[in-house]
Amino acid sequence: MSTEAAINLEDLPTLRQQTICGEKVYQLEDPTAYRQLCERLLAAGYDFPQCLSGVDMEYGLRTVLHLRRLSDQAELTLWLDVPYDRPHVPSVSDLWGGVDWHEREAYDLVGIHYDGHEDLRRILLEDHWTIHPLQRRYDTGGYLIPDWQAKPWPDWDAIAKEKEEAARKAAEAAEKRAAAAKAKAAKAVKPKEGEGGAKKPPLSEVKKTSDQVAKPKAAQTADDLTKIKGIGAHYVALLKEQGITRFEQLANLSDDEAKRLEEKMNFKDRIAREQWREQARALQEGKS
Amino acid sequence: MGLLGSDRRPDNIILGKLDDLINLARSRSMWPLTFGIACCAIEMMNSSAPRYDADRFGFFYRNTPRQADIMIVSGTVNKKMGKRVRTLYEQMAEPKWVISMGACANQGGPFRQGYSVVEGVDKIVPVDVYVPGCPPRPEALLQAMLLLRDKVADPEKRYIPGTLMEADFDVLAEPGKDGRSL
Amino acid sequence: MSIPAALMTGPTVLEPVVGKTDEMIVNLGPQHPATHGVLQIVLGVDGERVTRAVPHIGFLHRNHEKIEESRSYAQVIPYLDRMDYVSGLQNELPYCLAVEDLAGLEVPERAKYIRTAMFEFNRIISHLVWVGTYMLDLGAITPFLYAFRDREMALDIIERTTGGRMLPNYFTFGGVRRDVHPKFWQDLLDFLDYFEKVVPEYETLTVDAPVFQARSVGVGLLSQELAVNHGISGPNLRASGVAHDLRKDQPYDAYPELDFSVITRDEGDVWARSKVRMDEIYQSIDLIRQCAELAPRSGPYLARGRVKIEAGEQRYRAAEISRGQLGVYIHSDGGTGPYRSKHRSPSFVNLQIIPDLFIGQKFSDVIAILGSIDIVLGEVDR
């Protein structure tokens, strides 16, 4: 996290940060800013180019770049939207050799032009083809869809606001449901089990709601620690040896304690890397 | 020599018998081309591996099209590859046969609708035996080879050279450039 | 009837360099025994020395990504099998992981172990194909037949479990499609008992053989920096001394519970890549044994649930298949299928490195290097 903070994001226009399904996403609309950000990210140690995909968003074309830092396995996603009539994106194949063919493929199939690419030729289709078949205006067979129309460019501010609103509403609804469940649990004699996996809202709320419904019971009994990603049956046993059986205990570990625990159990930075404490906190909040 | 059987004279006993002998020899010594395209190629390799062993029947893989008798089209043929498949077929010396292996080579398979896929290799080269499956098991390929063997041994079952199919090169064009429209 | 000229404008072909009369342009592929499928490499050759190399791909482009846009989430899985057809099962996993993440499905413990064991089992099968075809490239016929003999036995197990031999369509989001049969783990262990005794034979024929070592040691050196910068993954990366293995670094399924270490070598040459693969076969045997020991013998094998993914959700998940990092990028528009699914196939990325590795090498070494990268063209072209 420390290196991430060192990246200067202030002067980059049109940059939005968001987290989607656990992925950190930097969204951009300005090609120059994209190039600058990529250079800074490389300097910040994002050395492993995972993937570059072109997506036709129906209002424009999007380049999605997935980066990884091998030193701490941090992952990052970059979005850059360009309009159909100016599908030009600065190439980053000189920064990461690994995106060379990905850019050629995105040019070939989606039609994004990567400026500065050394050898921007078609890669999968033949040189004399003219269509970019992965655009939505073409059907699966590569023929133009007669009444296809591009969508207007989205208003990102409005969307962000809407999202916030939706998240707030979801949280409220979850609270209500939790309260209802509590009341129900107080009435019902036996607690409901096994309802967890079936119907779930998107991942951001997964942990909270499922546990609210499933485990309305008292806090002092042992929790199901395997709900935390990275903890399996083996580690549950090890943690039990150290006297840790509940989310609460795990969530409230200080850095020193965590380090001691890791040393004792031979974990090697797993608590921080897999964010056990954060996960445990989320689960704990969901429970109470 | 070329294609016997097409112009054989039934009244000429010696030539007729020679034809039979040559057809028999051809049917017992069919050398496929080492030409794998996709998934089916692995099963094609498997058919010459210990449990199946195509060499038992005299199927002996050759690398160069000049020395091969059968072309096994083992996988999806797309428009880019279709031209090469046709070239390879033309490079093979007569007499030659084609086995279309798997759903993709037969009719495009699961990729049939796609913009770059040829819906069946029989649009480009004449096919003698079709093997269904995705991918077919090695036994299925062996059976196809044996079917072809019987076909070659019996001249009445052979394809007639004059009627060799003309390839439909429209299928190799870019969508929208082939005279068809949606 | 020959092909019309308008259709014959193929991929750009190298023009001989003016003033360099010794250079000859040699065209490897698309039909060539050592290209492992339909890959074309145009080589500039000065005698036996390679001066230039331009790979051309796309001869097996089957528009996976376009077709998957018009399929539902479950219908996509059979297409994934056909990407890397040598290790069909492994392809399904990253996609399943991504959809599970997006839809919030929890995989039952037992399914995790089944998936992990099958995943590793497929790695053995895939590496066996590699041993066979690679030795065929180097001119030895027999290892190929031995490898396919043993692979056939392994396929028997896959067939008994999933119903399919090569492309079984077995994993699904939330677990596996069908329950394993009662003797599944015993089958695996029986096979491993036999197979473990055979692997040293392969080692004798390959990495320990003097002629093989003469052909491979110091050939096709891939430096650590180049490998990382080019996004090389899998045994190729680990043979260059980078201990990057998603099974360890971003564990999925039952890997967090298993005890193993990342296999690396520092040499970065063809021999190291071969050795890493050989060691990975041993590692896979060990991992499957661990799975067989730890796996619960009863319990659900599939978490049932509706896959409903909100518009705008997206996920990139990757898994370490036999050839490297297979990633899937799914973008959802709230529909029943992926709006866009892009596959980051390891062979596609690994193949980019070949001009860097080929230039200056002997013509024979080109074949040795290409084989050591271990590509599958179905995955390269998709």
Next chain:
Amino acid sequence: MALSSDKRSQLKRIPIPEDRHFKPQLVGYNPKTPNRLAEVLAHSLLYFVFVGLLLLIYGVLPWLFKLPGSPLASGGSFTTTGAVLYGILAAVLSFLVAAVAALILILVLRKYLGLVQNRYGPMHNGPAGAFQTIADAVKMVAKEDFVPGKADALVFTLAPLMVFVSAFLLLTIIPFAPGWVLANLNVGLLFIVAAGTIGAYGVLVGGWSINNKFGLLGGLRAAAQLVSYEIPLSISLLTVAVWVGSLNLMDIVEAQKLWWTAIPLLISAAVYLIASLAEIKMTPFDLPEAESELVAGFNTEYSGMRFGFFFVAEFAELFLLPAIAVVLFFGGYYQPLAGFWDFADVLRGLGAEGSTLNQFGGLLASAYGMLWFLLKTALLSYLVIWVRATLPRFRDDQLMELCWKVLIPLSLIGLAVAVILRLVFK
């Protein structure tokens, strides 16, 4: 249509035995399965019978010409007519021997390869696959004879013949049995070197003429390889000449009645075997047609019978170079340790001097010698094919290094050893 419940209960259930779980199935392709070994042995027998019969005619032919009262011979030597007729017949015969030996050898070696590789090899065409190569040969004769548009047609046509002629020229000087040799040359050893070199030309110009880059590379590799390996090969031939003191192959075999040349000249024998592997372009020295690199190397564009000539020549050489090794180093047609006791002598001693039985005994003795000759050749051929099945191929520079840095010094050491031994013992 759904079955009613009582109908369904009538359906026969196939019981699945409890213990039917997976066991590695080695049964079908166990290398120890006896019938596969038996098939290989049966084919080897075929090899002995067919090649033996042909060679028998070889031996009997001059004898027939010189029958009492024959117009073709007078006083133990041919008349002019006899000589011409004999020459033509002998040429046809040696062609037949080379071709048939190669055809049978291809079959035997395919079966033997199958044995090594845990599979069967040809088994369905003819009894145990015996007619497989005949079918192959007829097929190749009947296949389209294709000349590429830009090929040099004359050279293209000549090249396979050069290779083939080179192979069966060698056959004319090999003594298969006592007295059974087509041309008993005084300079037999030189002839081996001379005739063998023609084949190198054939491969080189064949690869060049087809106007194919793989062919050109293959031809060039062949030229470099064959010319280089001629040197250790020739030097090890020279050691035999030094040790025996003659260039005549008959003399060389006669000199090995007690001890094989391979015993004092072990180094030379080893060098000869390795170099001859390279001369017949077998793995690990099969660079000229390196299948995974050069598609089919020098014969990439050859189809039909032209390719057949290359193919047959390759396998004829697989028979001939071991045959020469047997003649030079492994006692030729003599049984091991024939100097102490030779069964052939027993056969020759049958009946009174000059009687029919005595003549028949002489013939039997020759056949007995031929049997030993073929057995030794077959074993060496198997050795070659075993190596072929096991090893990967070398790179071209390693091939050259092996030749110039290892084999040539070794062969020179072998020569020195031969000279010293000759000075000491003779």
